[in-house]
Amino acid sequence: MSTVTEKPTQQLEEATVRFCGDSGDGMQLAGTQFTNTSALAGNDVATFPDFPAEIRAPRGTKAGVSGFQIHFSSHDIYTPGDTVDALVAMNPAALITNLGDLRDGGILICNESAFDKKGLAQAGYATSPLEDGSLEKKFKLHKVDMTKLTRTAVDGLGLSQKEADRCRNFFAMGLVFWLYDRSLDPTMRFIEDKFGKKPEVAEANRRALTAGYNYGETVEAINTQYHVGKAELPPGTYRNIMGNTALAWGLVAAAHLSGRRLFLGAYPITPASDILHELAKHKHFDVLTFQAEDEIAAVTATIGASFAGEMAVTASSGPGIALKGEALGLAVMTELPMIVINVQRGGPSTGLPTKTEQADLFQAMYGRNGECPMPVIAAASPADCFDVAQEAWRIAVEHMLPVFLLTDGYIANGSEPWRLPEVASLKPTKVKYAEPLANGDGSNGETFLPYERNERLSRPWARPGTPTLMHRVGGLEKQDITGNVSYDPANHQHMIETRAKKVELIADNIPPQKVDGPESGDLLVVSWGGPYGACATAVHAAQAAGKAVAHCHLRYLNPFPKNLEQVLRSYKRVLVAELNCGQLRSILRDKFLLDAAGLNKVQGKPFQVGEILERINTELAS
Amino acid sequence: MSVESLPVLKPNDFASDQDVRWCPGCGDYAILAQMKKVLPDLGVPRENIVFISGIGCSSRFPYYMNTYGMHSIHGRAPAVATGLKTVRPDLQVWVITGDGDGLSIGGNHLMHAIRRNMDLNIILFNNRIYGLTKGQYSPTSLLGAKTKSTPMGAIDNPLNPLSIVIGAEGTFVARTIDTNLKHMGAVLKRAAEHSGTSFVEVYQNCNVFNDGAWDYAKDRDTKEDTTLELEHGKPMIFGKNRDKGIRLNGMDPEVVQLGKGITEDDLLFHDERAPEPSLAYLLTRMRHQDGFPEPIGVFRAIESPRYDELINDQIEQAKASKGPGDLEKLFTSGDTWVVE
Numbered sequence: 019m020s021t022v023t024e025k026p027t028q029q030l031e032e033a034t035v036r037f038c039g040d041s042g043d044g045m046q047l048a049g050t051q052f053t054n055t056s057a058l059a060g061n062d063v064a065t066f067p068d069f070p071a072e073i074r075a076p077r078g079t080k081a082g083v084s085g086f087q088i089h090f091s092s093h094d095i096y097t098p099g100d101t102v103d104a105l106v107a108m109n110p111a112a113l114i115t116n117l118g119d120l121r122d123g124g125i126l127i128c129n130e131s132a133f134d135k136k137g138l139a140q141a142g143y144a145t146s147p148l149e150d151g152s153l154e155k156k157f158k159l160h161k162v163d164m165t166k167l168t169r170t171a172v173d174g175l176g177l178s179q180k181e182a183d184r185c186r187n188f189f190a191m192g193l194v195f196w197l198y199d200r201s202l203d204p205t206m207r208f209i210e211d212k213f214g215k216k217p218e219v220a221e222a223n224r225r226a227l228t229a230g231y232n233y234g235e236t237v238e239a240i241n242t243q244y245h246v247g248k249a250e251l252p253p254g255t256y257r258n259i260m261g262n263t264a265l266a267w268g269l270v271a272a273a274h275l276s277g278r279r280l281f282l283g284a285y286p287i288t289p290a291s292d293i294l295h296e297l298a299k300h301k302h303f304d305v306l307t308f309q310a311e312d313e314i315a316a317v318t319a320t321i322g323a324s325f326a327g328e329m330a331v332t333a334s335s336g337p338g339i340a341l342k343g344e345a346l347g348l349a350v351m352t353e354l355p356m357i358v359i360n361v362q363r364g365g366p367s368t369g370l371p372t373k374t375e376q377a378d379l380f381q382a383m384y385g386r387n388g389e390c391p392m393p394v395i396a397a398a399s400p401a402d403c404f405d406v407a408q409e410a411w412r413i414a415v416e417h418m419l420p421v422f423l424l425t426d427g428y429i430a431n432g433s434e435p436w437r438l439p440e441v442a443s444l445k446p447t448k449v450k451y452a453e454p455l456a457n458g459d460g461s462n463g464e465t466f467l468p469y470e471r472n473e474r475l476s477r478p479w480a481r482p483g484t485p486t487l488m489h490r491v492g493g494l495e496k497q498d499i500t501g502n503v504s505y506d507p508a509n510h511q512h513m514i515e516t517r518a519k520k521v522e523l524i525a526d527n528i529p530p531q532k533v534d535g536p537e538s539g540d541l542l543v544v545s546w547g548g549p550y551g552a553c554a555t556a557v558h559a560a561q562a563a564g565k566a567v568a569h570c571h572l573r574y575l576n577p578f579p580k581n582l583e584q585v586l587r588s589y590k591r592v593l594v595a596e597l598n599c600g601q602l603r604s605i606l607r608d609k610f611l612l613d614a615a616g617l618n619k620v621q622g623k624p625f626q627v628g629e630i631l632e633r634i635n636t637e638l639a640s
Numbered sequence: 641m642s643v644e645s646l647p648v649l650k651p652n653d654f655a656s657d658q659d660v661r662w663c664p665g666c667g668d669y670a671i672l673a674q675m676k677k678v679l680p681d682l683g684v685p686r687e688n689i690v691f692i693s694g695i696g697c698s699s700r701f702p703y704y705m706n707t708y709g710m711h712s713i714h715g716r717a718p719a720v721a722t723g724l725k726t727v728r729p730d731l732q733v734w735v736i737t738g739d740g741d742g743l744s745i746g747g748n749h750l751m752h753a754i755r756r757n758m759d760l761n762i763i764l765f766n767n768r769i770y771g772l773t774k775g776q777y778s779p780t781s782l783l784g785a786k787t788k789s790t791p792m793g794a795i796d797n798p799l800n801p802l803s804i805v806i807g808a809e810g811t812f813v814a815r816t817i818d819t820n821l822k823h824m825g826a827v828l829k830r831a832a833e834h835s836g837t838s839f840v841e842v843y844q845n846c847n848v849f850n851d852g853a854w855d856y857a858k859d860r861d862t863k864e865d866t867t868l869e870l871e872h873g874k875p876m877i878f879g880k881n882r883d884k885g886i887r888l889n890g891m892d893p894e895v896v897q898l899g900k901g902i903t904e905d906d907l908l909f910h911d912e913r914a915p916e917p918s919l920a921y922l923l924t925r926m927r928h929q930d931g932f933p934e935p936i937g938v939f940r941a942i943e944s945p946r947y948d949e950l951i952n953d954q955i956e957q958a959k960a961s962k963g964p965g966d967l968e969k970l971f972t973s974g975d976t977w978v979v980e
Contacts, residue, residue: 054975057975057977058975058977060977060979204975207975248979251979252979253979253980254978254979255972255976255977255978255979256976256977256978256979257971257972257974257975257976257977258975267970267971270965270967270970271967274965274967279727281723281726281727283723300965300970301954301955301957301958301959302955302958302959302961302962302963302964302965303964303965303970304955304965305955305965306726306727306951306952306955308722308723308726308951310719310722310752311719311748311749311751311752312748314716314719314749315716315719315722315748315749315752318712318713318716318719318720318723318749319719319722319723319724319726320723321710321712321720321723322692322710322719322720322721322722322723322724322725322726323723323724323726323727324723325690325708325710325720325724326723326724326727326728326731327727327728328727328728330723330727344713344714345713345716347713348712348713352710437979438971438972438976439971441967441968441971444967482687482688482690482708482724482728482731483687483688483728483731484687485685485687486687487687488686488687488706488707488708488709489708489709490656490691490702490703490705490708490710490711491709491710491711492702492703492709492710492711492712493695493711493712493713494711502658503658503703
């Protein structure tokens, strides 16, 4: 449903809305529904869910505040937005922790009934900010008694008060949907899908949603409706997609197109578990998900599945990857293809499980015993995860080695519109197993050589079940060609150099590095992973202001594209923006003996466009 | 395919071209020899057999077998085998481990592999010592064992491997001895034939670092009094003169002398197929140092659902209900919109 409002409508280019409340208040659901609805309305969208590690921190406390931010626009956008135009705060703790991001003059909707003595005390307010006039001075404040209004809306359905209060997020959604002229239809469909089996709950949610919408239309204090028009996206069919989902689908597509079974070995860990959950739904694609007893079993089972000849993947986050370190050495030694996914989170140790960071690049590059190089690639955005998953598989198979794929909590949980690819346009990775020997009994002296190498230095993939190719692999040093155990000093050096060379040769099999902007100039902003969107937006803004700035976003971190040094040297200065203390910058300096400045942040939060732009201007001015 | 058309393999066909490098006199040689002897009888082509091991002396085993194999990392062989068997249930998968590899660093994987009951054959070489690292005490070393790392004697209680296996819901639980070749061969064969995870503990002598650990059970003069050969459906009788038996006294087993009013019918009868594992567990608790004969043979052999079958059944069920995977359908599932 969508009604024509009698109130004035103001057209906006873009807007950013944040829902925040207690972690039990259903804010993630509200955010997701608003996102999907906006995407369906044709906006470009970018989202940033931000939630605590605790499932239910004590109710009403600052520790338990969960938020979901949506940036929607009628033009291309790459980030969830630096500041918020409209903030919905379900309680005082949510208000006090989120108010700083609301722009001056922004819309503030507060659930009035939660601002009682206890709620205020938990947030640390001495007096109610709703009553002292402080908020009205800066913002368009709307005090809405959502608890009471929701209870009234669902009255007569026989719900307990607790159940009735659970519908509050739908009331809040309905109100914001009215405010931004959004259709209720997609959420109505969602309610039917999700709660259809509990008709009274479904009905209650429908009523709460409608009551919120009608409240916006009716209440005089809310005097304007806003409208953000359709974005001009390339033609095609779109859907909204989260990074972890896109990654899982990319893996499914890669396996399907290769004609292989997909094995995922995983142990539950935030923020990677959704990959396991998503893949577990797609068994009809021959996807086998193994929830292992621990991270080490997850990766070693993955090695077993790869030895068996199937597409094998393990997915985790930093602490889990640390546990997998020894096994990854075995994967490198046995030269078997597989994908190792790290959805990075704040570290070290348990760190900040639900917050984003990029501080595991060194771990991916160097975090194993011995000389143990692995290729490393990283996804730039939620939708890019789909492509990167397939690319990781291509590299793994064509070069016969384990590949590190890095994403981060921001990409994993964030979402954006994704233009559905034509299935026919997806490139299958061809899997070629070693063929049985003609004279398998060895009567003509022919024996299988498991470490015989081709021009890429990759060895044959001989799957068990193939006659004449019986062979043994393992973690002890291998003699080249034969694969037998060897303690020979010269062979060890040769094998270490071979494994390194094998990774380097991937550079011949990846596209050259491109830049966004002039091919030379005053400043090159370098990024990898999640900061792509913020860097792209900031660089575009600087370019629009006439600055000679370009953006170089790296997908391939090991090896680097062959032309990267030349690209870097084409600018007077290089600025590397990353959510760590300068890991990529160190690698670039090490590799190219090149000076580079760093823009580094480790606060568990993504970059804001503003802080990158500010640094670009400082760099250019100095 | 007719039976005649299968090539008849001999033990030597299972020997790889690698020199065996265990210490002369090591019990591992006998296990290797028995394995090569048993495999031709099973009728499984060499290319369909995979040996997975961890780290330790026993874990060199795969290198000496002309089958597929992986010498993986310390303690992780059951997990490697799990991934392998999940995607390729058609393969016959053996896991070779030791008391340190399987029960110490890899204890977690062992427990979980057993409870999943995949069709794996796990052979644990128990020599009660760390051999490859030259003589530290292991999880099965006895209290007081003086080793390089316990000069004043070990002070942690040893684990009883088969008790752990039963605790982890093991469906095939057996024990044999490296010098009892015929017995070992029969047990390995039964382990291979069992559908589900088979676990075999082999008393194996490390003649360099823990020589004689199992002498009581191997010595010609004492073995009949110190071991009890389990036979399904038979009373538990042992001793040089076959005149001793195991009787249940309340919840506890006791050694009794036959005669003087005690007959075979008073003894415990072995039932390897008992659904309840309590009696099998009780048998695993009978230790030489407590005055009991130590049972050898099959403690327990029951049928139970297998993870490798169930996970693949779910794939088939999903395909039957949703149809085979279709990327187009996947991409367009849920809400989509068209930009013209």
